[in-house]
Amino acid sequence: MGIEEARKRIAVITALLEKYNYEYYVLNASTVPDAEFDRLMNELQLLENEFPGLKSKNSPTQRVGGQVQSEFKKIPHKRLMLSLGNVYNEDEMRAFDKRIRDLLGTDSIDYMGEMKIDGLGMSLIYEGGEFQYAVTRGDGVTGEDVTSNVITIRSIPMRVKEKRAFEVRGEVYMPKKSLEELNKRAAEEGKPGFANCRNAAAGSIRNLDSSVAASRHLDAFWYYLVNAREIGQHVHSASLDYLDALGFRTNHERRKLHGIEEVISYIKEYTAKRDSLGYDIDGLVFKVDDIDLYDRLGYTAKEPRWAIAYKFPPTEVTTKLLDIVLTIGRTGRVTPNAILEPVRVAGSLVQRATLNNEAFIRDKGLMVGDVVGLHKAADVIPEVTGPLIDRRDGTQTPWVMPETCPICGRPLTKVKGLHYCLNPDCDSRKIETMIHFASRNAMDIDGMGEKVVETFFAEDFMRDIPDIYNLYNYRDGIKALDGWSDKSIDSLLYAIEDSKKKSLERLLFGLGIKEVGEKMAKVLAKRYKNLEAFYALTEEELEEVPDVGPAASKSIVGFFHDPLRLSEIAKLKEAGLNFDYLGTDEVDVNSYFYGKTIVLTGALNRYSRDQMTDILEGIGAKVSGSVSKNTDLVIAGPGAGSKLDKAQQLGVEVIDEETALDHLGKVGQ
Secondary structure: OOHHHHHHHHHHHHHHHHHHHHHHHOOOOOOOOHHHHHHHHHHHHHHHHHOHHHOOOOOHHHHHOOOEOOOOOEEEOOOOOOOOOEEOOHHHHHHHHHHHHHHHOOOOOEEEEEEEEOOEEEEEEEEOOEEEEEEEOOOOOEEEEOHHHHOOOOOOOOEOOOOOOEEEEEEEEOOHHHHHHHHHHHHHOOOOOOOOHHHHHHHHHOOOEHHHHHHOOOEEEEEEEOOOHHHOOOEHHHHHHHHHHHOOOOOOOOEEEEOHHHHHHHHHHHHHHHHHOOOOEEEEEEEEOEHHHHHHHOEOOOOEOOEEEEEOOOOOEEEEEEEEEEEEOOOOEEEEEEEEEEEEEOOEEEEEEEOOOHHHHHHHOOEEOOEEEEEEEOOOEEEEEEEOHHHOOOOOEEOOOOOEOOOOOOEEEEEOOEEEEOOOOOHHHHHHHHHHHHOOOOOOOOOOOHHHHHHHHHOOOOOOHHHHHHHHHHHHHHHOOOOOOHHHHHHHHHHHHHHOOOOHHHHHHHOOOOOOOHHHHHHHHHHHOEHHHHHHOOHHHHHOOOOOOHHHHHHHHHHOOOHHHHHHHHHHHHOOOOOEOOOOOOOOOOOOOOOOEEEEEOOOOOOOHHHHHHHHHHOOOEEEOOOOOOOOEEEEOOOOOHHHHHHHHHOOEEEEHHHHHHHHOOOOO
């Protein structure tokens, strides 16, 4: 067979396979037996092997997985991927509708009601009629390129009739049936299963081996044509029909709703139906149907004003309170936790929940052995609502706060209603202290999360913060643990070594000094330049520093006069950690921003909000979180909302990001 004949045959087979994929995965109908589909796929693979130059990146043969990546590339979104605001009851939904009608000056609005799929937000990019890449939501500004995993989802079209460039957004999810099959296989292999469909979908998409995603039978619903108006679509419901026509799998539980009463009826209908669906939903989404109204309605800093998510009331279940145990945090704070008879609530298996403090248990009237109500606050955090008194049978026992720490046995101290273990050598406090030190906002040691710290502590590889920098001595011991390879050990040791270069403010925060948060650590580092400068400071001197009050100054002085802490700091210096502030003090008093109180609002494209704050504070400005009569300047990006409105009302100067960068001398850099 010649190359031209092969090209034609490949085109024919590809068209057939894509047609059969669409029929099976989107329409839930099949016009050919599996054997015929497999025969065509095998023929296509043979032709592509013989003529590799004819293989397309979107070929059906590329959808079976097998690509292994070292990491996912970061990709900025072409347009911000904003989140939605939430409402939780009928009154809040009616208030949203009233705001919309008031803004538009109309009596009634048409909405599109849709399922809020509990999965992983995704964006697909198409150009010239062909799929280009898939990117996760990420932080809304930048996501991860997960194309190799997403193309294993057979319902996603690789080619479409629309030749103009467009972006479609939706949700990748795991069907309930797929989760059941996945967890059944895991149980047979003696491995842990996934708690819920969302975790399973997210874990599959973010696995570096695409064959894993391919094996887990994920699917997706697409619910938003981003640049609809650019391709002639001006009504959201019609744009979804258009996506259907292009071959995308949209959710047909959607409905056009005329006014708020139909919206409320839709909510009641699907609150009752949610458990009968073949996929998890955690709410409903309502969008103004007329896309041409979106610009008039506008955006807040984080979300569009023309859409809202209705979150279902938390599902409450009952279970048995088996015991109450204590955990000890890095500051020594003691927290009671409920040990529960395992129960599934809102999609995940729950076996424990925090009980906050002694007063919480007393006010709820909880007893060990009680049957209790349990729900997920905001559908996320397990919360015990209280005992079912009429279910008591006399076997329940009152719970009394222990007088000693369950970990180290030392007496507990009660301060303002909260209990503390004040023993600095308590194992639990040591573990929590190391977890905090390695955390992202402190020394940012990638790969040293909570479970790793707990395991290394149990194995006696490290007992305090300085031991982190001696872990290379335990390479063989780490490798003997499950899940560790030479590559993962090298990555961890590299991250530990790299953390030595961090600036002083991160070290100050990471040391876990009580009352010293990220912002205060930055202020102190900039003022005193070197960690050892803190040895001689007095409380009076520290209280002269902006935002440092009596409690913080007392805590800081106490920390740097504690022999145990000084010994740890000496070991960190010996290990080679940087003790200096690496920022700049060169402040141009003639700068456009010097001395001004500035508010950031809306999305920034060049820098993150934190980065821009660091830049502005570094040149003598003060960045505030709210607009007031004391605000000198507002830097507003796309989606700026109430802060921009208030600035305009007060007559505060407003500039965009490009103008700010121009004043900073960073345009084009």
